[in-house]
Amino acid sequence: MIGHVVCAGKDTPRAEVQRERILCAAQKCFIEHGFHAASMANIAEAAQMSAGLMYRYFENKSAIVRAIVERQLQDGRAQIEQLHSSADLAASILQTYRSWLGRDPAVMNPALYLEMSAAATRDPQIAAALQDSDERIFEALQAWMTRDRVDRGLGLPPDIASGRARLLMQVWNGLAVTAVRHPDRDPAAMRDVIEKFVSRLVTP
Amino acid sequence: MIGHVVCAGKDTPRAEVQRERILCAAQKCFIEHGFHAASMANIAEAAQMSAGLMYRYFENKSAIVRAIVERQLQDGRAQIEQLHSSADLAASILQTYRSWLGRDPAVMNPALYLEMSAAATRDPQIAAALQDSDERIFEALQAWMTRDRVDRGLGLPPDIASGRARLLMQVWNGLAVTAVRHPDRDPAAMRDVIEKFVSRLVTP
Amino acid sequence: MIGHVVCAGKDTPRAEVQRERILCAAQKCFIEHGFHAASMANIAEAAQMSAGLMYRYFENKSAIVRAIVERQLQDGRAQIEQLHSSADLAASILQTYRSWLGRDPAVMNPALYLEMSAAATRDPQIAAALQDSDERIFEALQAWMTRDRVDRGLGLPPDIASGRARLLMQVWNGLAVTAVRHPDRDPAAMRDVIEKFVSRLVTP
Amino acid sequence: MIGHVVCAGKDTPRAEVQRERILCAAQKCFIEHGFHAASMANIAEAAQMSAGLMYRYFENKSAIVRAIVERQLQDGRAQIEQLHSSADLAASILQTYRSWLGRDPAVMNPALYLEMSAAATRDPQIAAALQDSDERIFEALQAWMTRDRVDRGLGLPPDIASGRARLLMQVWNGLAVTAVRHPDRDPAAMRDVIEKFVSRLVTP
């Protein structure tokens, strides 16, 4: 399964269910209006609870923001991990790109991804979370690229793998920007670019 | 020199000087706080004028936002144009990346770039401006790549140039994200990645 | 008792009590300063609540204005209805005139009546409300005048009743203007004029 | 000629021309937006001069308001005087009513008339001006009604004339209210009412 829990099951403790409900609502509102413009009242309404109650589960609006940031990072990492487990990297990237256009709440939202990246400029906590997550991604990619091909790795030498991992992350980021700026562009048009890029990326 | 005039001279008609003053201040505040969180009072203070006066020069806060967006796009295009006129593409990209870390107000600000990309999701006017700007960039890049080498082009066949132009834009976007998320990373560390990427990009 | 409830009881649901409180305060402020010059802060203070809270009960300042307009029209109609139920029309008109001088908040306020009439020139919603209310008053008067005397009507033929109803409304309006422009004039001085006017009005 | 100077001639002193220009503009704006909502900037634009310049000719916005009030009263009196000089009182009243519907700037504007009546409630200066003007009108009407018929009077005894003058003023006021509230009502529909009213008014 990809990403965080979208709808908690019966056995989850009550508090956790409530937190989940709030975060689902908040994500929806943040995507729709942005972190700042979404109001606690918006979120409360989307979560079908009173505004006051949310303060039992989150200290602050900004605590909710941080939690959403954390979730988005999680979701992003989950998508990245899909890449290595896939036999066809290009197809997998294209699939990720498609998922970004689909506004699926269970998947990292690229507009939020950009907004929280910008927010990192002003909020050290967010900045730290982002850097940490990127570091984890980088390490995972590098590990995969250096791993032997018989272990489903790419079998690249470490010094090369490092650069390629970085480059893949750049393109990943770039695709997120493109998904946001050109939501109507046909993903199929990206296929060629991605395939050529990937073919060089995996070649020793 | 890259980008627009940061602070207009005294010979400009007064109104233009004021508009400039306001836009300089607004850009500073938007970078510092974000489009939404920066208040008209913030901007007024930075511009050293009363908040009311700004309404003589801009209809709205959102008119100021649009003007800043337009300027950022301009600045971005100016930087892209630097790329073709340069003999060493990799060095030029690296230089751009460095400029993003430098918080130079005369240069496109990557945090703003991300925030306005996210804003395009909610504001059709901004979305249109970004798409238009991207289209212009794409065409310029493609023209440069297909132009003959004796004319300082790359001499690539059109069908290949198109994909390479897109790929370059992806990486450019990705670098902007990286600049925002990792402002402390040493640009020199990017050199290798960029150089390898470029060497393949310009090779027929 | 004439007119609407001035201050709702504690048994009403809270929201209704608050709406009432706001409207009472608003009416007071509008009478004192005019629709436009009365500020939301004025009203809030008179209602002894924070300005922000009023927006829980009314969308707008202009929603409050409309509500007050509606109430004034209601109060006016209630006073007109007093006329037919009265045995002595002249005395009843004089009584109405006296009530206008008394600044009783439960009774149509003539200054507000004039101001909202003027406002109808600029606001189609208000215009429609006034025209509708006038039409209802006209029909009620006409019905009363044509009704048989044994049914407490005036027993006038329809074609005459119509003109007399209009004329009565003119004089009623004229009295409102006079009440506003000459608040210190002794109502007794009006007695003769009114009595003669009435004696001719009810005569076939 | 009826009413105040609408457009001053060549020989008028400069200051007077300017005052006139301002007052014409102000009247237009006040009619359009109301005393309060019309801004000095609106007026300045309508008068085709700078906002600052108006302060050379009027101390205040409220001085302009007072001047307009004075003019409206003048215009009203001019219309009342038309009544006595006319052979056919009913026709003359109807004609006045028609002029109110016509938005002729040279004629008393009924919406302003109502608004300034309401304003008299709050501003003692305006109240005094209105009462004074009404008194002058009353005296003129009474004089006309008591004057001998050979001198174009109505030849009524003084005690009766007094009441009739008041009644005529009420109806006049009432018509102003009607003109404002029912600008689309056909004036011809008023003919009957007015004629019957007048026939009784002038009958000893």
Place this chain on the structure above:
DNA sequence: CATGAATGAGACTTCATTCAT
């Protein structure tokens, strides 16, 4: 005489947050 840039107060409105119920 004339302009219009500039200000400061104040208008309407929104919103995160608290707290009595």
Place this chain on the structure above:
DNA sequence: CATGAATGAAGTCTCATTCAT
């Protein structure tokens, strides 16, 4: 545990008035 009424600060914007030019 839950509500939603209540507040106060803050935000955007308008406007009468002044004054340097």
